[in-house]
Amino acid sequence: MTQIAAAPGEVAIGHAIAGPTPPWRLLLRRPGFLIGTGVLAFWVICAIFGGLIAPYDPLAQHLLAKNAAPSSAHLFGTDPLGRDVLSRVIAGARDILLISPLATAIGTVLGTVLGLVMGYFGGLVDTMLGRIVEAVLALPVVIVAFLFIVAVGPSSITLIVVIGFVFTPLIARTVRTAVIVEGQQDYLASARLLGERPGYILFAEILPNVLPVVVVEFTVRLGYAIFAVATLSFLGFGVQQPTPDWGGDIAANYGLLGAGYWWETLFPALAIASLVMALNLVTDAIEQVISA
Amino acid sequence: MARYLLRRLGLAVITLWILSMIVFFAGQVLPGDPGRAVLGPFASASAVRAYDHQIGVDRPLVVQYLAWIGGMLHGSMGTSYAYRSPVGPFILAAIGNSAKLAILALVIIIPLGIAGGVLAALYYGRAADRSISLLGLAASTVPEFVSGIVVIILFGIALKVLPITAATPPGSSFLTQLDHLILPVIPLVLVLFGYIARMARAGTIEALDSDYARTATLKGLRKGVVIRRHVLRNALLPTITVIATQTGYLIGGLVVVETLFNYQGIGRLILTAANGKDFPMLEAGVLTIGVVYMVATLIADVLYTLLNPRLRSEAAG
Numbered sequence: 001m002t003q004i005a006a007a008p009g010e011v012a013i014g015h016a017i018a019g020p021t022p023p024w025r026l027l028l029r030r031p032g033f034l035i036g037t038g039v040l041a042f043w044v045i046c047a048i049f050g051g052l053i054a055p056y057d058p059l060a061q062h063l064l065a066k067n068a069a070p071s072s073a074h075l076f077g078t079d080p081l082g083r084d085v086l087s088r089v090i091a092g093a094r095d096i097l098l099i100s101p102l103a104t105a106i107g108t109v110l111g112t113v114l115g116l117v118m119g120y121f122g123g124l125v126d127t128m129l130g131r132i133v134e135a136v137l138a139l140p141v142v143i144v145a146f147l148f149i150v151a152v153g154p155s156s157i158t159l160i161v162v163i164g165f166v167f168t169p170l171i172a173r174t175v176r177t178a179v180i181v182e183g184q185q186d187y188l189a190s191a192r193l194l195g196e197r198p199g200y201i202l203f204a205e206i207l208p209n210v211l212p213v214v215v216v217e218f219t220v221r222l223g224y225a226i227f228a229v230a231t232l233s234f235l236g237f238g239v240q241q242p243t244p245d246w247g248g249d250i251a252a253n254y255g256l257l258g259a260g261y262w263w264e265t266l267f268p269a270l271a272i273a274s275l276v277m278a279l280n281l282v283t284d285a286i287e288q289v290i291s292a
Numbered sequence: 293m294a295r296y297l298l299r300r301l302g303l304a305v306i307t308l309w310i311l312s313m314i315v316f317f318a319g320q321v322l323p324g325d326p327g328r329a330v331l332g333p334f335a336s337a338s339a340v341r342a343y344d345h346q347i348g349v350d351r352p353l354v355v356q357y358l359a360w361i362g363g364m365l366h367g368s369m370g371t372s373y374a375y376r377s378p379v380g381p382f383i384l385a386a387i388g389n390s391a392k393l394a395i396l397a398l399v400i401i402i403p404l405g406i407a408g409g410v411l412a413a414l415y416y417g418r419a420a421d422r423s424i425s426l427l428g429l430a431a432s433t434v435p436e437f438v439s440g441i442v443v444i445i446l447f448g449i450a451l452k453v454l455p456i457t458a459a460t461p462p463g464s465s466f467l468t469q470l471d472h473l474i475l476p477v478i479p480l481v482l483v484l485f486g487y488i489a490r491m492a493r494a495g496t497i498e499a500l501d502s503d504y505a506r507t508a509t510l511k512g513l514r515k516g517v518v519i520r521r522h523v524l525r526n527a528l529l530p531t532i533t534v535i536a537t538q539t540g541y542l543i544g545g546l547v548v549v550e551t552l553f554n555y556q557g558i559g560r561l562i563l564t565a566a567n568g569k570d571f572p573m574l575e576a577g578v579l580t581i582g583v584v585y586m587v588a589t590l591i592a593d594v595l596y597t598l599l600n601p602r603l604r605s606e607a608a609g
Contacts, residue, residue: 032426131306131307131310143544143581147318150567226433227435230435231437234435234437234551235551235563236567247435250437250438250441254441254552257444257448257456266442266445269442273439277430277433281426
């Protein structure tokens with residue numbers, strides 16, 4: 001209050017320069033964004049400092065305390081090898097949070113290049129690549145992924161490369177559309193008249209203009225990447241046991257649900273659910289702010 | 293119209309052909325050979341070579357591809373490495389089981405998704421709209437096996453009201469089978485609800501905003517009649533297309549749900565084949581899924597054109 005009274009001129013100037021409220025301020029006003037970021041931050045901390053936070057060694061087996069129900073000693077209980085479920089959930093954040101962003105980054109870079117080329121050159125190149133893209137898209141992502149993983153063998157690197165590859169055509173399709181819209185602008189016609197090389201036009205002139213599309217595509221795909229990584233781990237194509245991993249741990253223990261050992265699968269499942277929902281709250285808030 | 297259909301069909305065939313090559317050559321990059329995979333690590337090198345020769349994997353790739361695709365066209369899908377018998381009957385039985393699950397899922401999702409989307413559109417921008425949209429989005433990003441685990445624990449273990457496996461003894465009655473399929477269907481419904489609701493919502497909002505909806509309101513029709521007769525008819529058109537394209541996601545979901553609930557469908561068949569390096573089974577299964585998806589999109593396109601008078605005349609011209 002006193003600030004405004006003291007310097008009314010300054011406020012007016014400041015407002016003229018700053019223009020409307022900056023987007024990140026609008027984001028901070030959204031409860032969804034704050035909750036989402038909070039949960040994401042929690043999992044990122046677990047991924048980085050998992051070993052320090054976890055109450056037990058996630059790999060340590062206590063065969064005398066196997067399949068123990070949640071108690072004060074083991075808040076989330078223990079698994080069939082007597083390992084602490086809470087510690088495995090905390091440590092399990094690491095691989096999924098490492099693999100998903102890397103895979104998405106590969107897909108975004110390759111997809112953007114492919115989309116630029118298809119959208120800009122059009123014609124035969126576009127038609128041929130378009131057919132291949134559609135053929136890949138004709139299969140569920142998970143099936144394409146495991147076709148490749150079966151061929152090369154499961155590992156974190158395979159998972160990153162395969163998901164990146166599968167995302168490439170999807171991202172290419174979106175970027176291609178944006179490039180075609182952009183292709184009708186005058187600045188491109190003048191660039192061509194000036195005799196600039198296609199490579200320069202593509203990366204120095206068109207790319208900066210389609211960048212917002214690329215950024216949104218990255219955030220949306222990240223959600224799908226987590227979905228895919230978790231699913232492939234569950235199917236046995238991801239991180240291999242005994243490394244703690246949410247999908248892998250569920251796959252290892254869901255057979256024991258019938259025996260009533262629900263804690264061994266419920267807690268990793270809730271971890272995945274909380275991660276994807278948090279990411280969604282954040283993506284949704286960003287999209288709302290951009291479109292507003 | 294006939295020309296449009298032919299063109300559409302031609303494109304589908306070309307896509308399918310490219311898909312068949314991708315599927316086939318992806319199966320060929322494998323390290324180690326099928327003979328070794330089938331006969332095990334202790335078989336002699338000559339036995340492995342003989343087996344490889346017998347099933348024909350020692351021929352050049354192009355020859356193998358032509359033989360494979362030729363067989364497919366004649367209705368012979370190859371011989372399983374693991375079962376040493378034709379792949380066809382396994383695929384057929386599995387597709388039948390998966391179809392039961394998929395149809396049950398669609399029967400639930402389509403009305404539910406459309407109702408949710410239309411409701412959200414009618415309350416556009418208000419709390420009901422925001423919560424339906426956000427819940428739909430959240431549900432569609434939670435992997436099927438995660439929601440599957442939650443419903444198993446909730447309904448199968450805590451409340452003990454539903455069986456936790458989908459497999460039923462052979463010859464079970466329709467109702468028993470249905471009872472076993474309720475839990476597996478829930479994760480599929482959750483994942484697809486968001487997509488269909490979103491499309492129905494967008495379509496309804498557009499139709500509500502249109503000139504014809506305004507005219508209908510202005511000529512004094514009651515709101516319910518305007519929505520039923522004018523808005524919904526136009527709004528549901530794009531939704532039909534999206535339902536068909538979601539078949540792909542549905543099949544992806546089947547792999548997971550069938551594994552989690554121990555159900556003998558096409559998804560589980562492919563997964564088992566993948567783990568056992570049973571390539572003929574894997575390739576035939578994946579190609580079958582591609583065909584199912586292609587046919588679904590084709591039907592959707594045709595349906596969309598038939599239902600939309602504007603496109604119909606464009607396609608004819």
